[in-house]
Amino acid sequence: MSELHTVNKSPFEKNSFDSCLGHVLEGSAVLLYEDGVYAALKGTATEGKVKAAQGVKFYALGPDLKARGLAQDRVSDGIEIIDYAGFVDLATEHDKVVAWV
Amino acid sequence: MSELHTVNKSPFEKNSFDSCLGHVLEGSAVLLYEDGVYAALKGTATEGKVKAAQGVKFYALGPDLKARGLAQDRVSDGIEIIDYAGFVDLATEHDKVVAWV
Amino acid sequence: MKFAIQINEGPYQHQASDSAYLFTKTALEKGHEIFRVFFYHDGVGNGTRLTTPPQDDRHVVNRWAELAEKHELDLVVCVAAAQRRGLVDDGEAERNGKDATNIHPKFRISGLGQLIEAAIQADRLVVFGD
Amino acid sequence: MKFAIQINEGPYQHQASDSAYLFTKTALEKGHEIFRVFFYHDGVGNGTRLTTPPQDDRHVVNRWAELAEKHELDLVVCVAAAQRRGLVDDGEAERNGKDATNIHPKFRISGLGQLIEAAIQADRLVVFGD
């Protein structure tokens, strides 16, 4: 079954992002939202982790990036920026949602 | 001025403990309480960090250790176990309290 | 598709209720069904009618209430969590000898079984927390 | 020695209020003075009289109230934080058109200046949070 994993905490503050990455299977998706969007930042330790995750698709919520002043060019390559409609679509397209709160 | 730093979050979950360690000066004290007492555990990555902190005195709150089932022999050498009276004393003996909430 | 929404945090302190609101609103706009919104832990604080947020900020509670009004949403506050945190309706006030209530009329207090039922009935459970 | 205590989280969800209570009680037993206990952020939730926690658990609000009664503690709830989260006294109810209050009589609502003043007057500020 395909899974949507959500991360809403900063990877610099909490272990949610790292823990999520340790538990995603190939073919899964990870959505970064709220303070979780900081994990999408280029030039950080998380950038390498995103790149290293085999067969996992990453998304970041645009409204949360914008709120925090993070323009699109700050976001690591390979992370797709979506809006709330995209969030809802991801939740429907995957068989379940796993929240790493 | 001498400082009492307090950490109340698990070092496995949040960066408070690491951040605190980066900001203590020699002659300061660090008190671990609430979920912060998990940083006192032997046989973990935090044990080495406690040992490496030069001239910093570490304390852990006994009531919080006991609540979490952590017996004294689980606590890293060099960490002194105190009760709430000891917590109050530490706060009076140091010039200020810095909380890494 | 049928969604169940779980919210673990109160209004303002954490973004959880905001994110859940925007998710719920968008899902409804896209034609999905929201089986229930379940407020647990500090999330019960979203159901008080006594908040007065700054005028230039969003009103988290009223916003949920208006969405519920428009789409007949079932906004359920967990009774056990509510008792610990002082969220009270008429029934609870009488049962526990309280001299006031603070629940917003668009919310209702009920048991944890409502969360389980929502997870069974819905196609997806989406959790918003700290 | 004179202490000021700041509490950033509500009752039950986080241990902050429990730790602050035990610290305050112990400091008083040791003969220290508590200049003020200031409840900020979700900490305002410690001041509601409407909670009914499980009978075999501690009653966080009443415990603070009893300590205040015994030692004439000044328990202050921040007004701005209280408005966002629905903690209301008579004055606030009138000002903001609310039909109920929920503050416990041993607590009072006041401004952030009370926190600053406490930090100035006390020898030590001790912060309990998440």
Place this chain on the structure above:
Amino acid sequence: MSEDIKNFLYLNRRAPYGTIYAWESLEVVLIGAAFDQKVSLAFVDDGVFQIVKGQDTSAIEMKNFSPTYSALGDYDVNQLYVEQESLEERGLSVDDLMHLTWEDEDEDWAEKDSIRVVSRAELNKIIEAQDVVFSF
């Protein structure tokens, strides 16, 4: 109806007492046990601290809810997965955990262990098999 039977996983990642999530999620498990779903619990990250034995909360004046885990077996909640990597990172082994058991009706009420220590890779397969994952 069988079509209404789902695989429920409760994902426990928080330490007890510092926050209430561990306790209140246990209340959900107990209520949920009455609903005839297939229920599992996963203890990951600081969640493994929830079932450490010897908890004594008297000096922090909070309720010790850890004995409730022992009652789970009576509610037919007996699939408790503990992640090996999370234990190791915290300097713990299975001997530090409470001994939680259940009685197997199909085998003349034989007492069996509820806790199974699994690797992260195994746990990920278990998560994959679920219909609903609860997070608190």
Place this chain on the structure above:
Amino acid sequence: MSEDIKNFLYLNRRAPYGTIYAWESLEVVLIGAAFDQKVSLAFVDDGVFQIVKGQDTSAIEMKNFSPTYSALGDYDVNQLYVEQESLEERGLSVDDLMHLTWEDEDEDWAEKDSIRVVSRAELNKIIEAQDVVFSF
């Protein structure tokens, strides 16, 4: 009275919007500015995100409180220390931050920068010099 003048440090370690601590601590700073203490702000860890420029909260429907930082100079709050190591770890530089200034009455209202990027070692000395540290 001069004996009542203390060195106050507001220690900001949280990102904005995900939680309210950043905003409500700013409210304390503004109120506190009326009390004639010596006030400094430190931005450490995710606290540096509070003063990133270009914040636009319209799509999350929350109030954008970041313009308030620009008003601090008018309240004589002009000692804003940003930790270099925290910036670097997050892939940021001072150019990513808002340009916050104050006008120096003693130098014919010359405009000066409020933000000073300091190393962790320098910040620790600044913390040492404080009488009171506020954490939120």
